[in-house]
Amino acid sequence: MNKVMTAKEAISKHVKSGDFLFIGGYICRSPFSAIHEIIRQGIKDLTITRSNAADDFDMLIGAGCVKRFIATFLSLGLYGLGRCYRRSLEKGIPHKIEVEEYSNLSLPMMLLAGAMGMPFVPVKDMVGTDLLNVKSFMGENKYKMIDSPFDGKPTLLVPSLNPDVGIIHVQQADESGNAQIWGIGGDCQYGANASKKVIIFCERIVTRETIGKDPSRTIVPAPKVVAVVEDPFGAHPGYTPGFYDTDFSYGYLYQQASNTEQGFKEFLKEWVYDIEDRSAYTKHYIEKLGYEAFKKLQADFDYGYPVSYAY
Amino acid sequence: MNKVMTAKEAISKHVKSGDFLFIGGYICRSPFSAIHEIIRQGIKDLTITRSNAADDFDMLIGAGCVKRFIATFLSLGLYGLGRCYRRSLEKGIPHKIEVEEYSNLSLPMMLLAGAMGMPFVPVKDMVGTDLLNVKSFMGENKYKMIDSPFDGKPTLLVPSLNPDVGIIHVQQADESGNAQIWGIGGDCQYGANASKKVIIFCERIVTRETIGKDPSRTIVPAPKVVAVVEDPFGAHPGYTPGFYDTDFSYGYLYQQASNTEQGFKEFLKEWVYDIEDRSAYTKHYIEKLGYEAFKKLQADFDYGYPVSYAY
Amino acid sequence: MATHANDYIKPELMACCGAREIKDNDLVIVGTGFPAMSANIAKYTHAPNAIMMQESGVIDAQPKRIALSVGDPCLNPGAAMIGGLVEIMGMFLQAGMVDVGFLSGSQVDKYGNINTTVIGDYDHPKSRLPGSGGANPIGSLAKKTLIIALHDKRRLAKKLDFVTTPGYIDGPGAREKWGLPPNTGPQALITNKAVLRFDKDACEAYLASYHPGSSVKEIVDATPWELKVADDVHETQPPTSNELRVLREILDPGRLISIYEKKGYV
């Protein structure tokens, strides 16, 4: 089934205000094209989750799209604390979001459990700390402590998560949504598969035959997928292995802009609201920052070896 | 660290009577070379596990190496019921093994839980059936039913497994044990990673640089591995994608031989006890069944595409 | 319009009966033999978007020969995704995404419970069978299970020696009580004589259609429980010529299916 559509169509058709979204990426394959489209469409009251969030989540929060955040971490990495995140929690600008705190072990396991159809999963971290003392919108269901029925030891259980929509950016997918990656995975595979429907953004749409040449690379199979968007350079300023590098200079631009509420608004206007799609974004990038900067981001070629599945 | 050794060395050094072994494979990449070596070395009283066991487990049982079996299934597939398995359970030949019954959902999840350091894992199958009514050597710890602390629903918990040794056969590994596969996985990844130490059998030892050209293919990393054995054709009569096909004729040979206790003994003498290693096995195969039969098993070439991880 | 063929063997009819239970876009977990043939007949006829998977880890395989096991080499090249047991049994089946699962057994009772573990006493077996494998989780978690069995008073059993795989367990409300997912359970029991379906309320298999050459009386007599008969009981639709063409020309040119005749499917 051909599920190819534009980012605009995919987001307007499958993401609505109030939804619970898993948005994958780990600097590696951040789905920025989707983030921008969500902001442009003025979608509100989202619950969002990912282990180790970064500039993309900061931007969604600053743009006022987010009501709740199932969180482990949010920072701009090299560029320090998330400015919009801080403004939201410290000053209520544009509004104060609700945060449920987990960790980079517990949250990935909750997504794994969601993907596997488990109701909950035992984890060994978080105990003895304030991560158990603060509870937000998940209330008493944030976790449960039980005595293990096997050995009586205190055991922490955390609930599985099943987001309404999972959004990830991958290297390649076919028209029906079989999605393949290589390189750093973050929590993409289980986050996407835990979701009730998945939107795949990709660098390249390839044929079903190409997918079938190396099916062990597929992390999300077509039956989970509702839309496929071909958006090259769609993870910029994050990177995609084999396609382009992280854009540290742009990261600095974002840090500087988001230092102030006004700066952030201007940044959004320039890079999101006044931009129609990824094609316009790429064009604006080249116009503003120069073709040399764009070209410098393009990945080197260093190819591995093909394998055969034949018998 | 160079962990390369012969099958003989790997088994004698790392497998001892009374151990609990995970032995991977699913017709795909059955570690027959290891199975034969275990039989040859007269290792006894093993507890063995895998989801969907086949001729290799039947052979281990018939050879008297096994005391206990954490099982989901054992058959010869196309060739019907496991003859040695039946003789053991129906007639106590060579002795009656103890069987703990699970399913192809529960057991893989118990291995996943073992690999992930979880104490137990909730599963949704087995309830309402005799799989819960029969308990063997795991006794009351075979499973526990609890009311979920989240929603009060009856929830089945099964314990994680951590075998003493995991043995798998893969397409390629480097000298330190980074092991890569493509194609059908069965429960190899989690079974091996759940084990306290892992022995890797492989078709080819490759350089660390080759591994690094496509690190997303690695399913067991070197720190888990204690021995690496290069045994081409080592999964025969099972298959290895990209290397050789399943040998259905040999499967028939085994079925016919194992129909009787005497026939099985003669088969073991010919193909295991009188054979020194995989090299002698391959030589004997060619002598006995002809080079054409051997050649026919060799896989076609149908290579996919290389990818680049560069930036 | 589909015309119906007369020259077919019983296993072919049974495979077609299975195919007709599959809807377009269904996700189907298949084994070998009948199930694989049924699912493929459906895919080549009325359900082109049905997707098949094998528990060993394969989704949407493109085999160039009939797969002789769920781990067969021919399932690898061309598949859409290959993982392992955890991906299929966990990420699809336990996650509630599998629409149709096929099962067979040495004993099946009126509630669609199945025994593939042991004939005789568990501790002192007359015949030790393979065990659950994927059967229990498929019977527990697939939305519809289709059961294939030989129709005699030994295979259709009043009481199983061992319940490996749950049908409706001990009747109405039992699946719910045990916490199995809503709207799951056996949908049809396809034998070499008839198609039995399951009454939603009684959870019991009743006669829906008798195969050409058989009769209601013969079937009732060959069933060990008091078999209820549908008001609209009718003859099973024979294979259409299109179904047979797909089966014989595309899926099984070597007519491997005929080995089921030797196994008693006549």
Added chain:
Amino acid sequence: MATHANDYIKPELMACCGAREIKDNDLVIVGTGFPAMSANIAKYTHAPNAIMMQESGVIDAQPKRIALSVGDPCLNPGAAMIGGLVEIMGMFLQAGMVDVGFLSGSQVDKYGNINTTVIGDYDHPKSRLPGSGGANPIGSLAKKTLIIALHDKRRLAKKLDFVTTPGYIDGPGAREKWGLPPNTGPQALITNKAVLRFDKDACEAYLASYHPGSSVKEIVDATPWELKVADDVHETQPPTSNELRVLREILDPGRLISIYEKKGYV
């Protein structure tokens, strides 16, 4: 014999202090900055078989430049294995295989508990920090944790505003009571003035060595709790010329480490 260099900056000394805590064959979970440099110094000197991993999913990366994040592109080509968070945090850390983890924090108390969540009241924060990320599980489950902190009475705190990551929690027996694995917990607290180690019985950080240019008194005065001093307290061994060579010529030719001086590590 290793000779000791005199011309080094404090962050270089701290990186070397971290490196010396790593043994050959250790599995080390690293972030960026100090931890990555410490682990690499160890690997190039006394611990050639130490293996590093990043929580994003990478084992034994072969970066050609200093990684600026744990998801940095340079971690991909040449790694031994790449999966995702579940593989590193689950299959290694929770499975009990990680020997050494590095942590830093905005507040650290005498039990080695760390705050990276919030300064001020949680609901009305003065400053919202990133949160746990991988810190809590590393502090919970790595066999040894090494903590990096600035040595002043604000960063070393009598009481944390929020306990993000467990050290010895509230003292002896607390980790055991909460079910954390045996023989885990903070091993050293490396500051810009000193190396503090943890007393096994009291679970409290004590002064083990003072960096050249500092003194026991200065350190005791800059510590908000009553700092115990080891009987064999001594000056921290300066970087050896070999350690410095590795750091400057191989690992960090661009001297990115000097940015830590601007962050107060002087």
